[in-house]
Amino acid sequence: MENIEQIYLALSRIQFIAExxxxxxxxxxxxxxxxxxxxxxxxxxxxxxxxxxVFYKASPDCTR
Structure with missing residues (x-):
């Protein structure tokens, strides 16, 4: 239950900052x-x- 409370708190903060x-x-x-x-x-x-x-290393032959 503690994990759900932490998520709820974080989502409340996110909503507050966004608003x-x-x-x-x-x-x-x-x-x-x-x-x-x-x-x-x-x-x-x-x-x-x-x-x-999402981020990955570019291959060496991709240099310009």
Missing amino acids: ISLTACCKHEEMEMALYLISDLADECLPNNGHEE
């Missing part, structure tokens, strides 16, 4: 910071989500 960011007249940098915070909070809720697999 404040959308209703306030944020500068570009502030909106970017809000997105970073949301991303970090979501990452904590999704262990082993494999998002690192």
Whole structure:
């Protein structure tokens, strides 16, 4: 049950940050910071989500 409570808390924080960011007249940098915070909070809720697999090493023959 503790895990569900942690997820609920993180989702509540994500919702709060998103709502404040959308209703306030944020500068570009502030909106970017809000997105970073949301991303970090979501990452904590999704262990082993494999998002690192999106990034891969380029082969040596791909250089320009």
